[in-house]
Amino acid sequence: MTAPAPDPLDTVFAALADPTRRAILTMLLEDDMAVTDVAEPFAMSLAAISKHLAVLAEAGLITQEKRGRVKWCKLEPDALRAASVWMQGFGQFDPVDLDAFERFLETELGPGDGV
Amino acid sequence: MTAPAPDPLDTVFAALADPTRRAILTMLLEDDMAVTDVAEPFAMSLAAISKHLAVLAEAGLITQEKRGRVKWCKLEPDALRAASVWMQGFGQFDPVDLDAFERFLETELGPGDGV
DNA sequence: GGCATATTCAACCGGATGGTTGACGATTTC
DNA sequence: GAAATCGTCAACCATCCGGTTGAATATGCC
Numbered sequence: 598m599t600a601p602a603p604d605p606l607d608t609v610f611a612a613l614a615d616p617t618r619r620a621i622l623t624m625l626l627e628d629d630m631a632v633t634d635v636a637e638p639f640a641m642s643l644a645a646i647s648k649h650l651a652v653l654a655e656a657g658l659i660t661q662e663k664r665g666r667v668k669w670c671k672l673e674p675d676a677l678r679a680a681s682v683w684m685q686g687f688g689q690f691d692p693v694d695l696d697a698f699e700r701f702l703e704t705e706l707g708p709g710d711g712v
Numbered sequence: 713m714t715a716p717a718p719d720p721l722d723t724v725f726a727a728l729a730d731p732t733r734r735a736i737l738t739m740l741l742e743d744d745m746a747v748t749d750v751a752e753p754f755a756m757s758l759a760a761i762s763k764h765l766a767v768l769a770e771a772g773l774i775t776q777e778k779r780g781r782v783k784w785c786k787l788e789p790d791a792l793r794a795a796s797v798w799m800q801g802f803g804q805f806d807p808v809d810l811d812a813f814e815r816f817l818e819t820e821l822g823p824g825d826g827v
Numbered sequence: 828g829g830c831a832t833a834t835t836c837a838a839c840c841g842g843a844t845g846g847t848t849g850a851c852g853a854t855t856t857c
Numbered sequence: 858g859a860a861a862t863c864g865t866c867a868a869c870c871a872t873c874c875g876g877t878t879g880a881a882t883a884t885g886c887c
Contacts, residue, residue, distance in 0.1 A: 603731075610729035615845085616719050619798075626802065632864060645846055647865060652844095666854040666863050674802040683734075684796045687741065687789040730875080747834060760876055762835060767874095781833050781884040 605657070609680045612656035617641075618649050622658060625672040632661075632668050720772070724795045727771035732756075733764050737773060740787040747776075747783050 612618055621635055636646035650670060653659045657676035662669050727733055736750055751761035765785055768774045772791035777784050 606734065607729055607731055610725050611844095613795075613799075614722055614726035614729055616722055617845090619721065622802065633862085641845090642847065643864070644848085644866085648845075651865095663864090668864065672802065677799050677802050680728075681796060681799045684728075684792050684799075687737065687787065687792050726874095732875090748832085756875090757877065758833085759835075759878085763875075766835095778834090778883095783834065 606680060606683060608656040609658065609676060612652050612658055613680070615649070615652075617646075618653055621646075621649060621653065621670075622672060625659060625670060629669050629671045632670065635670060721795060721798060723771040724773065724791060727767050727773055728795070730764070730767075732761075733768055736761075736764060736768065736785075737787060740774060740785060744784050744786045747785065750785060 613622075617639065620639075624630060624635065624638075632647060632650060633643065635650065636643045639646060650659065650661065654661055658673055660671050660673055662671065732754065735754075739745060739750065739753075747762060747765060748758065750765065751758045754761060765774065765776065769776055773788055775786050775788050777786065
């Protein structure tokens with residue numbers, strides 16, 4: 598652990614840079630989920646998803662709590678606030694346009710993909 | 713070029729994940745700059761900065777225009793809007809707190825580092 | 828023309844990242 | 858206690874990333 602503690606923004610943005618991880622976050626918007634259930638829709642191994650979840654947890658974007666043999670994953674939206682605030686500094690954004698958000702979420706999820 | 717066009721959010725967030733690149737964006741908030749001038753405050757080669765700028769341009773976060781032998785770099789804040797909008801979906805953020813933004817910018821630049 | 832300046836290109840390097848598979852520890856269930 | 862389930866660990870692999878150096882390609886100046 599001699600690593601010199603990188604800027605939290607580094608890890609948050611890096612975590613968000615992967616589409617699988619963004620999809621996971623979107624899923625967790627709905628509800629808390631077990632690791633196995635998170636992995637279910639993806640065409641990759643459970644171990645890979647487990648790693649993605651570790652990255653998200655490292656960034657503070659989720660927390661994981663083990664109850665019994667099941668590990669529950671919970672969205673931690675506050676971690677996004679720092680990044681969001683940072684970005685707002687550029688361009689004097691208008692207050693966020695929720696219609697645009699809807700459109701983007703649709704793009705994210707893929708049209709006709711009813712996740 | 714058989715690469716299947718990654719989600720723009722991938723490249724934007726990946727670009728933002730590097731502290732050098734975020735610092736560059738912050739510099740460009742002030743004014744457009746030539747590549748050499750962008751590189752000046754950093755303890756790394758000009759070629760490295762040139763690559764960073766290419767990443768930012770690829771993500772659409774800046775544009776570069778060559779006038780004479782000088783290539784000018786210009787912030788393109790609109791590219792951040794998509795990412796910002798995506799993030800707003802999580803956590804029903806309050807409208808952004810500009811005081812918090814100031815504090816974060818200070819953290820970014822480093823206290824007592826008068827860049 | 829010839830030299831200095833601005834920027835990129837190309838090759839290279841070490842380390843991180845995203846994925847795999849198979850073994851393993853922990854927990855529940857029968 | 859034995860078997861099934863949940864999740865991680867460890868080793869491995871290919872690729873990407875951030876950096877270097879040195880040569881190459883403009884362009885501007887005299």
